[in-house]
Amino acid sequence: MLSGLLLLSNVMASRAALQFDVFLGYDGVIPEATWFPVVCEIKNDGPSFNGVIELNGGSLNQGQLQKVEVELPTGTLKRLVIPVFSTTRGFNTSWDVRLLDDRGKLRAEQPGVRANKHVASRTPLIGALARTPGGAPVIRPIAPQNSELQPTSARLQPSIFPDNALVLEGLQALYLNSEKAAELKDNQVRALLAWLNAGGHLIVAIEQINDVTASSWLKNLLPCDVKSIQPVPRHTEIQQWLQNATWATNLSANSQQLARRYGLPGPNSGGNQRNRSMPAQNRPTQETGVSADKPFSNLPDDFGFEGAELQVATGTLRDARIVVAADSVPLIVTAPRGLGRVTTLLFSPEREPFRSWKNLPTFWAKLTEVPGDWYVSSDFNQAGGRSSDGIFGAMLDTRQVHKLPIEWLLLLLIIYLIVIGPLDQFWLKRIGRPMLTWITFPCYVVLFSLLIYFIGYKLRAGESEWNELQLVDVLLKGDGAELRGRTYASVYSPSNQRYMLAGPQKFATLRGEFAGSWEGGQSSEKATVWQTGDSFKAEIFVPVWTSQLFVSDWWQPAPVPLRVSVQPLGEGWQVKVENHTDQKLTTAQIVIEDYILPLGELPPNQNKSFSVSKGQGTPLREFIERYGQSFQAAVQSRQRAFGASESGHLGDLPNTTVAASFVSQLARHNNNYMFSFIAPPGLDLSSVVEHGNAVLFAWAGDYSPVKPMNQFSPRRIHRDTLWRFAVPVLSKKMDLEK
Numbered sequence: 001m002l003s004g005l006l007l008l009s010n011v012m013a014s015r016a017a018l019q020f021d022v023f024l025g026y027d028g029v030i031p032e033a034t035w036f037p038v039v040c041e042i043k044n045d046g047p048s049f050n051g052v053i054e055l056n057g058g059s060l061n062q063g064q065l066q067k068v069e070v071e072l073p074t075g076t077l078k079r080l081v082i083p084v085f086s087t088t089r090g091f092n093t094s095w096d097v098r099l100l101d102d103r104g105k106l107r108a109e110q111p112g113v114r115a116n117k118h119v120a121s122r123t124p125l126i127g128a129l130a131r132t133p134g135g136a137p138v139i140r141p142i143a144p145q146n147s148e149l150q151p152t153s154a155r156l157q158p159s160i161f162p163d164n165a166l167v168l169e170g171l172q173a174l175y176l177n178s179e180k181a182a183e184l185k186d187n188q189v190r191a192l193l194a195w196l197n198a199g200g201h202l203i204v205a206i207e208q209i210n211d212v213t214a215s216s217w218l219k220n221l222l223p224c225d226v227k228s229i230q231p232v233p234r235h236t237e238i239q240q241w242l243q244n245a246t247w248a249t250n251l252s253a254n255s256q257q258l259a260r261r262y263g264l265p266g267p268n269s270g271g272n273q274r275n276r277s278m279p280a281q282n283r284p285t286q287e288t289g290v291s292a293d294k295p296f297s298n299l300p301d302d303f304g305f306e307g308a309e310l311q312v313a314t315g316t317l318r319d320a321r322i323v324v325a326a327d328s329v330p331l332i333v334t335a336p337r338g339l340g341r342v343t344t345l346l347f348s349p350e351r352e353p354f355r356s357w358k359n360l361p362t363f364w365a366k367l368t369e370v371p372g373d374w375y376v377s378s379d380f381n382q383a384g385g386r387s388s389d390g391i392f393g394a395m396l397d398t399r400q401v402h403k404l405p406i407e408w409l410l411l412l413l414i415i416y417l418i419v420i421g422p423l424d425q426f427w428l429k430r431i432g433r434p435m436l437t438w439i440t441f442p443c444y445v446v447l448f449s450l451l452i453y454f455i456g457y458k459l460r461a462g463e464s465e466w467n468e469l470q471l472v473d474v475l476l477k478g479d480g481a482e483l484r485g486r487t488y489a490s491v492y493s494p495s496n497q498r499y500m501l502a503g504p505q506k507f508a509t510l511r512g513e514f515a516g517s518w519e520g521g522q523s524s525e526k527a528t529v530w531q532t533g534d535s536f537k538a539e540i541f542v543p544v545w546t547s548q549l550f551v552s553d554w555w556q557p558a559p560v561p562l563r564v565s566v567q568p569l570g571e572g573w574q575v576k577v578e579n580h581t582d583q584k585l586t587t588a589q590i591v592i593e594d595y596i597l598p599l600g601e602l603p604p605n606q607n608k609s610f611s612v613s614k615g616q617g618t619p620l621r622e623f624i625e626r627y628g629q630s631f632q633a634a635v636q637s638r639q640r641a642f643g644a645s646e647s648g649h650l651g652d653l654p655n656t657t658v659a660a661s662f663v664s665q666l667a668r669h670n671n672n673y674m675f676s677f678i679a680p681p682g683l684d685l686s687s688v689v690e691h692g693n694a695v696l697f698a699w700a701g702d703y704s705p706v707k708p709m710n711q712f713s714p715r716r717i718h719r720d721t722l723w724r725f726a727v728p729v730l731s732k733k734m735d736l737e738k
Contacts, residue, residue, distance in 0.1 A: 017046030020108035022097045026154035026170065028116030030086050031125050033387070033514055033678045035553065037167040038082040039160045040097065044072040050102040055082055057095055064512060068531045079160060082531060083167050085511040086118075093118070117152065121678045124151040124172040126368050129158060129184075131177040131207060135350040140361035142374040151370050158183035164507055164534055165194035166553055169681040173201040173368045177350060178211035181218045189217050194555065197338030197475050198484050199682060203367065205345040206313040222344055223320035223335035226313040235326040236306045242296045242362055295375040296362055308353035313346040320344070332367075338475055339688060339726055343367070385667070385676030387516035388683060389488075390635035391660050393549040394650040396469055396490035397638065400462030401545065412452075420444050463715035465492040465547075469657065470704055470721040473682070474562055481560045486683065487552040487709060493542035503535040504707035507555035510538050512548070516678050525550060552709055553680075561705065564727045566592065566694045572613030573729070577602055577696065581705075585698040585723065587654040591685075592694045592729060596623045596658070602698060620662065620689075627652065627659035628666050631677070654699040657722045661685050661697070688726050696725040 023039040030036050040053055053068045068080055084095070098109040119125055128136035136155040141147070158180055162168055168191060184192070196202050202221075206212065209226055212219050219225075290297050312329055320333035323343070334343040347354065354360060365375075420441060428434050471486040491499060501510065512525030525548050526541040542548045563578040573592060577599065579585055585602040590612070597617035599610050630650065637648035650656050664684045667676040685695055700721040708719075 017044070018099075018108055019043040019045075020099050020110065022110040022113055023160055024095065024113050025115055026125065026127055027156060029119065029125065029152060029154040030115040030117070031119050031123070031170040032086055032121040033516075034121070034170040034681050035083045035085050035167045035509060036170050037162045037164070038084050038095070038097070039162075040068075040080045040082065040099075041077070041160070042070065042072060042080075042099065043077045045075060048073045049107075051107065052100045052102070053080065053082070054098045054100065055084065055095060057087075057093070064525070065528045066531060067528065081162050081164055081167065083164060083509045085509070085514070086170075087514050119152060120149055123149050124368055124370055125170060126151070126153040126173045126175060126364075127168075127171045128153050128155045128175045129161070129177060129180040130155055130175065131179045131348075131350050135177065137175055137364040137368070138361050139368065139370065140365040140375070142370070143376065146374050149374060151365070151368065153364075158188070161188045161192075163187040163191045165191045165198070165555055166507055166509055168192070168195040168200070169198075171195070171200065172681075173203055175203045175205070177205050177207055177348070178215075178218065179207045181211060181215040193217070193221070194475075194482060196340040196342065197477060197482065198473070199339040199688065201340060201368070202337075202342045203345065204342060205348050205350070207348045207350075209313060221337070221342060223318050223333055223342065224330075224344060224346075225316045225318065226346070227315040228313070229311050230314050230329075232310045232312045232326050232329055232331075234306065235310050235331065237324055237326050238331065238363070239299070239301060239306060239359070241324045241332075242359060242366055243294070243299055244297075245293050290376050292371075292373040292376055295372040296366065299359060299362060302358050305353050305357045305359070310347055310353060311351070336728065338477075339693070385516055385678045386632070386635050387514040388660060388663050388677045388679040389513045389549060389551060390516070390638060391631050391650065391656075391663065391677070392469060392488040393490060393513060393547075393638055394631075394634035394648055395653055395656060396467040396488060396549065397547045397649065398462065398465045398467070398490065398492035399649065400465065400492065401547065416444075416448050419448075462492065462494055464494060464497075465716040466490075466710050466714040466718075468704065468709070468717075468719045469653070470706070470719070471657070471661075471683070472705060472721060472723055474560070474723060474725045476560065477557075479560075481558055483554075483556045483558050483561075483705065484682065485552075485554045485556065485706065487554065487706075488549065489552070489709060490547050490549050491540070491542055491710075491714070492547045493544065496541075496544045498539055498541050500711040501536075501538045501540060501550070501552075501709050502711050503537075503552055503554060503709065505535060505554035505556040508535040509553050510536050511551050511553075513551070514678075514680075554706070556706060558705070562696070562698065562723055562725050564590075564694075564696045564725050566590075566727055566729045568730065569611055570613075572611060572616075573694075575599065575610045575612055575694075575696075576607065577610070577698075578607045579604060579698075581605070581700070583700045583703045585700055587699040588696065589658065590694055590696045591620060591689055593689075594620050596620050599696075621665070623655075624659050624662050624665050627655050628663065631660075631663070631666065653720060654697075654722070657699075658697045661695075661724065662689075685724065685726070692729055693726045694729045696723070696727070698723040698725075 019042070021041045023041070024030065025036045038055060049072055051070050051072050053070060055066045057064065066082060066084070068082060070078060070080060072078065094112045094114045096109070096111045097113060099107045101107050126137050126139070130136045133155070137153040139151045139153065142150055161184060163185070174192070204218070204222060206226055209229060212222065212226055312331060314329065317330065317333060319335045321335060322330050323332040323334055325331055331346055332343065333346070334341055349355070349360065424437060424440055424444070428436055428440065467490045469488045473484040475482040475484060485505070503510065510527065510529050512527060527538050527550070529536050529538040540548070540550060559580070561581050563580070565576045567574045575590055577588070579602040582604050584604050588599040588602050590597050590599060595614045595617040597612040602608060634648055634650050662684060663677045663679055664686050688695060700723065702719060703721050704719040705721060
C-alpha cells in the first residue's frame with residue numbers, strides 16, 4: 001500500500017515538474033487554406049530528457065502526422081512553432097498534440113485542441129500587437145446576410161509571435177503599437193519584414209517618440225522621421241475620409257500644394273494606389289445613400305470626438321503618401337515596402353479621444369480595406385469553392401494512367417450478367433447438367449476478376465514518375481533577393497510504396513493536396529513530416545497506380561535572378577528585363593494594368609528592352625477566360641474513377657500557370673459561383689496588379705532554381721519553373737512631373 005502511494009506521488013510530482021501548453025493559430029483564430037502557427041511551450045523543471053512532439057489532425061484529418069524533436073534539460077523553457085496547413089473551417093476540426101520521450105513514453109498531451117474561431121479564405125484577418133488588452137481592432141459588422149465573411153482581429157503576444165514568415169501569411173494586415181516593437185526579437189522582426197515584403201500590410205501606431213527612436217528597424221521602416229508630439233484641436237478630416245470613396249484620401253483642393261510642401265506625390269499621382277481609375281474625392285460627400293465605393297457615406301457625425309484634442313506625432317516625411325491630414329498636419333501616411341505597404345498612424349487609437357470614438361470600428365474597416373460591397377449588398381459569391389491545388393494537379397498528373405470509359409464498364413457489366421444468367425442456364429440445360437452451376441458460377445467470378453485486374457493493369461501500370469512545377473516570386477531585398485516559392489510535385493507509383501522527401505531551403509513546409517471547401521477540405525495524402533529547424537524531412541505513402549500531389553511552400557535568400565523596370569513611353573511602356581540566370585527564359589510576358597503583353601525569349605545572362613503597348617497585347621480578362629475556362633472540368637474529372645483521361649489534364653503549362661495566377665477573377669468575370677476557387681494567400685496576383693504594379697512572368701523549362709525535394713530516383717522526372725516578378729509602374733503623370 002505504501003509503495004503504491006509512493007509510486008503515485010512520484011508520478012504526480014513528475015507531471016507537475018513538466019508544463020506543456022499549446023497555442024493554436026492566431027489567438028485561437030484559424031483562417032482557411034493557409035499555414036498557421038501552432039506554438040508549443042514546454043517548461044521542464046524535472047529530469048532532463050529528449051522529447052518528440054507529435055501533432056495530427058484528430059479523428060477527422062488523419063492524412064499527415066507532424067513530428068518535432070526537442071531537447072529538454074532541467075530548468076528550461078522552450079517555445080517551438082509548428083507550421084500547420086488549415087484544410088477546413090469546420091467547427092468539428094481538432095488537433096491532437098502529444099509529447100513523448102525518446103523511448104516513446106507519453107509525457108504530456110493536449111488532445112482535441114480546437115480553434116475559438118474559423119474564418120473563410122476571403123475574410124480579412126488582422127493580427128494585433130496592441131498596447132492594451134482591449135486595443136486590438138474591432139471591425140464594423142458587415143451586412144447580416146454576409147455574416148459568414150465577417151472580418152476579425154486576433155491579439156498576438158510578442159513572446160509567442162512567430163519567427164517564420166510562412167505562418168504569417170494568414171494575416172491580411174498587422175496592427176503594431178510602437179510600444180510593442182522593442183519586445184520583438186531579431187528573428188521575429190525578420191519574419192515580419194519578410195511577410196511585409198511579400199505583400200503584407202503593416203499598420204503602425206505611434207505611441208511615443210522614444211518607441212521609434214529606440215527601435216532601429218522600426219525607425220528605418222517608417223516613411224517618416226517623427227520628432228515631437230503636438231496637439232491637434234480639430235480633426236474633422238478623419239470623418240470626411242471615412243465618408244469619401246473607399247480608396248480616396250480626404251485631401252482638399254490644396255492637396256497638391258500640401259504634398260509638394262513635404263516633397264511627396266499627391267493623392268492622384270498613381271504609384272502604388274489601389275484602383276487608380278477611381279478618382280479621389282476633393283470634398284466631403286453630401287450623399288445620403290451608400291454604394292460599394294462609398295459604403296460609409298451616411299456615417300453619423302460624432303461631434304464630441306471631432307472637437308476633442310488629438311495628440312499627433314510630427315516630423316519629416318520621406319517617401320510617404322499622405323492619406324489623411326488635418327489642415328497642414330498629416331495624420332495617416334502610407335508607403336510601399338516591396339509588394340506590401342506600411343501605414344503609419346501618427347496618433348494612438350488606443351488613447352482618448354480615439355478609444356471612445358463611436359465610429360472607430362468603421363475606421364478599422366476602411367483602413368484594413370474590407371470590400372465596400374460587403375456592407376451594402378448580398379449580391380456576390382459567398383465563401384467556398386474548389387481548391388486551386390486541383391488546377392496544378394491537372395497539369396502535373398502522370399499521362400501513363402488511363403481511365404476506363406463508363407460505357408465500356410457498363411458493357412462489361414452487361415456481359416457479366418448475361419454470362420452468369422441466361423447463358424449459364426442455356427448451356428447447362430442443353431447438356432442436361434443444371435446442378436453444375438455450383439461449379440461454373442465460381443469459375444465465372446474468378447474469370448471476370450482476372451479480366452478486370454488485367455484491364456486495370458493495362459490501363460494503369462507504368463513506371464515511377466516525378467513531375468514538379470516551381471512558382472517562384474522574386475522579392476528584392478537590398479542588393480539581394482528573397483525567393484518565395486511554391487513547389488507542386490506529383491508522384492506516380494506503380495506499386496504501394498513509401499518515398500522520402502526533404503526541404504533543402506532555409507524555410508520550407510510540406511502538405512498534401514487541399515481539396516477545397518466544396519470537397520470537405522481534407523486531403524487523402526498520407527505523410528509523416530519531421531520538422532528540422534525551419535525546414536522538413538518527410539516520408540510519404542503513395543498507393544499502387546495512383547498519382548499523389550504534394551505542395552511545399554518555401555522561402556530562400558538568393559542572388560537576384562531577374563530585374564525588371566517599367567517606364568512610360570508614348571502611348572505604351574518601355575520594359576527592361578535583366579536575366580541573371582544561366583537558363584534561357586521562354587514565353588516571357590508582362591501584365592500591365594488590364595493587359596497581358598508578350599515579350600518573347602530572354603537569353604541567359606543578358607539584358608533586353610521592349611517597347612510595348614496595349615494594342616500588342618490581350619486583355620487580361622480574355623486571357624484568363626481562354627486558358628481558365630477548362631479549370632473547373634479538369635479539377636472535377638481528376639476526382640472521377642471513370643471517364644476520359646484527357647478531360648482531367650491541362651496543357652500549355654506556361655500560359656495555364658499564368659492564368660492560374662489570377663484564378664480569383666474567373667468567378668468574378670463569369671458571375672458564376674461554380675467557377676469559384678480557393679487559393680492560398682499570395683498565389684493569386686490580382687490585388688498586386690490592382691495596386692498599380694506590373695508583373696513579369698518568365699518560363700524556364702526543365703529547370704529548378706533550388707535543390708530537388710525528392711530523395712529517391714524515379715524512372716521518369718520533369719521539372720519546370722515559372723518566375724514571377726512584380727514591379728511598380730509609374731503613371732505618365734508622375735513621369736511628367738519628375
